[in-house]
Amino acid sequence: MGSNSNQEKQAGFGGDNMYQYIPSLQIASTQGGSLINATSASINSGGTPSGFNDNGVGRASSSNPHGGDNMYQYIPSLQIASTPGGSLINATSASINSGGTPSGFNDNGVGRASSSNPQASMNKRNGSHQKQRFIWTQEHHQSFLEVIELLEAQNGTSNRKVVPRKILEEMRKRYPNITRENIASHLQKHRLHLKNLNNRELNNSATSLNSQLLLQSPSFVINPNSQSHKP
DNA sequence: TGTCTTATCT
DNA sequence: AAGATAAGAC
Numbered sequence: 001m002g003s004n005s006n007q008e009k010q011a012g013f014g015g016d017n018m019y020q021y022i023p024s025l026q027i028a029s030t031q032g033g034s035l036i037n038a039t040s041a042s043i044n045s046g047g048t049p050s051g052f053n054d055n056g057v058g059r060a061s062s063s064n065p066h067g068g069d070n071m072y073q074y075i076p077s078l079q080i081a082s083t084p085g086g087s088l089i090n091a092t093s094a095s096i097n098s099g100g101t102p103s104g105f106n107d108n109g110v111g112r113a114s115s116s117n118p119q120a121s122m123n124k125r126n127g128s129h130q131k132q133r134f135i136w137t138q139e140h141h142q143s144f145l146e147v148i149e150l151l152e153a154q155n156g157t158s159n160r161k162v163v164p165r166k167i168l169e170e171m172r173k174r175y176p177n178i179t180r181e182n183i184a185s186h187l188q189k190h191r192l193h194l195k196n197l198n199n200r201e202l203n204n205s206a207t208s209l210n211s212q213l214l215l216q217s218p219s220f221v222i223n224p225n226s227q228s229h230k231p
Numbered sequence: 232t233g234t235c236t237t238a239t240c241t
Numbered sequence: 242a243a244g245a246t247a248a249g250a251c
Contacts, residue, residue, distance in 0.1 A: 133244055185244055
C-alpha cells in the first residue's frame with residue numbers, strides 16, 4: 001500500500017549519462033531546509049519545445065510492453081519543498097488537477113504517470129498494478145553518493161564493503177520508499193561506471209605512456225651522428 | 232534464508 | 242541507457 005515511488009520513463013538529458021551531475025538551480029531557503037529546485041536542463045537546453053521535461057523526465061520510449069501505445073504522458077512536476085528531515089514533497093500537476101491520489105506524492109522527484117493518453121484509445125484507467133520503475137533523480141543520486149562516502153568513511157581501514165543494505169538504511173531516512181533492489185541495481189550501474197572510467201583512464205595513461213616510450217624509442221630518436229635513419 | 236553480485240531482460 | 246528481474250554464490 002505504499003505509494004509507489006515513481007513512474008515514467010526517463011529522458012536521459014540529451015544522452016548524458018546519469019552520473020554526470022547536472023547542476024541544479026536551488027532557489028532558497030535556509031529555513032527548515034526547504035528548497036525549490038529546478039534543473040538547468042530545463043533552463044539551458046532551450047529546446048524542449050514540448051516543454052515536458054522540466055522535471056528531468058522525458059518522453060516515453062518506443063518500446064513498451066503494451067503493444068506500442070504510449071501510456072505515459074509527461075507532466076511537469078513542481079517540487080515544492082523538503083521537510084526538515086529532508087524528504088521532498090513533490091506535487092505534480094497531475095495529482096493536483098486530477099484531484100486524485102493524495103498519496104500520489106512521491107519522494108522521487110517525478111510526476112505521476114497519467115493514464116490518459118490523447119492518442120491512445122486506451123481511455124480507461126489502467127488498473128494494472130505494473131510496478132513502476134524508480135527514477136533516480138540528481139537528488140537521489142547525490143544522496144546515494146553521499147551515503148556511500150559516509151559508509152566508506154565509517155568503514156575506515158576495515159575492508160568491509162559498502163553494501164546495498166547499508167546504503168538503504170541511510171537513504172531510507174530521506175527517501176522512505178526506496179528499496180534495496182533499487183539501490184542494488186543502481187549500485188551495479190554505478191560500479192560499472194566507475195570501472196569504465198578507470199579503464200578509460202588506464203587506457204589513456206597507457207597510451208600516453210606508450211607514445212612517450214615510442215617517442216623515446218631508438219627508432220624515433222634522431223641520432224645526429226647517424227646519416228640515415230632506419231626504423 | 233537472506234543478501235550480495237553478476238547476468239540478462241525490458 | 243537506465244532500471245528491473247533472474248540467477249548464481251555465499
